[in-house]
Amino acid sequence: MSDEQEDAGTATDFPTEGRLLGIDYGTKRVGLAVTDWEQSMAVPLSTIQRSHERTETREYRTAVDDYSIKGLVLGLPVHISGNESGKSQEARRYGNWLADITGLPVTYWDERFTSAIAEEHLLAAGLTSKKRKQRIDKLAAQIMLQSFLDAKDREKEPGEY
Template sequence: MTASSDPPTADTFPVEGRLLGIDFGTKRIGVAISTPEQTIASPLENYSRRTKPLDGEFLSKIANEYRVVGLVVGLPVHMSGDESEKSRQARNFGKWLSHLTKLPVRYWDERHTSLIAELYLHEADLSNKKRKARMDMVAAQIMLQNYLDSDDRTAAPQSL
């Protein structure tokens, strides 16, 4: 964290320490966490959104508990790569969360993550109820792992 009231800028995004992966949704948020070495992402939790103050309290608590150094927010873009209204909402959410936690934020392409998560969970032979209960956090894990595996973490969101 910095002494300033503004969060660090994206060009100072940390290359060591835990990152929080966020699969943004208007009803639910999937949360994933990286290892301190930023090599492996793991699903952490699904959170059903309530109010802005409660959402902020929940996410701040996780960021503090896990000593998170940065946020990676999934950016829903069209197949063409163009941004959508949902992209704008995700960016606004990321800015809000960054300001709240004083952590830098990166946005990362989340195209196909829900589909891949659904395939993984289906292969695990889970019931529909159990798949649904894990979907968002597994999508967050996939998005965060794609970010961690990228050769260029500063690149604009690209297709998976």
Template sequence: MPERIAGIDYGTVRVGIAIADAMVGIASPHETYQRQTPEVDARYFKRLATDEALVRFVVGLPVHLSGEESQKSHEARKFGAWLTEITGLPVDFFDERYSSAQAEEMLQAANLTKKRRKARLDALAAQIMLSAYLESGARSDDNPGSIG
């Protein structure tokens, strides 16, 4: 069975999700999940892991231009630890400092309305980050493309 990985563009309100088959190396936007309660969120991510036959998550770390971690990075790390706790799957962290800006540029170029851009932004940002993760060959914290 192919290894499937979920890329996560973490947010306190919305979580962008992309899915990739690691062997093929192509990430696709999956959806944007609107956060609810910890219990509902846990059920959602457990079901996602099962339904998509995931073997790992990759959570984007929003770091400063200097490469230093931000407050959001610490929140994303806490979210990643929570994902491992509820699903039992490993989590890698990957620098995603430009993914949202790239996603916004792509969506503006597509001449979508502001409402449609907003609906697609987080999942597209997750796809961009997951694609960069796959292209870097990152698979573990000892790989230079991965932030552990």
């Protein structure tokens, strides 16, 4: 793929040190997680309520500045088969928008089952439905981001593993 054809999601030139921001994309809410400087551990950060573009832009720029973020890892919703869907294309458009507003490289990572895993953890913790809803997106972002950190080959596209 030539440089002109690459969208924000290629892993070439993606930072291997410095904090990364993990993003669990959703149409109503977006979960955020952040790594340590060494990119060995992810922790949940916050949830952004999807509203106005200006508000979201401000929230992302604040997170990027406050945590000295070097790159963005966006969860890509793919089918169980690994094939992309309409939601995958929405997420890629969102990733391109994030690259534009932050000036940071974006890569995409398979987010299959992260919300289900997060829900299982929250249920096991005995949280109420309201508390689970408040935490699920940022926990799903953490699970997706930790999966990225633990991967031996981060350069593969979702569905290629």
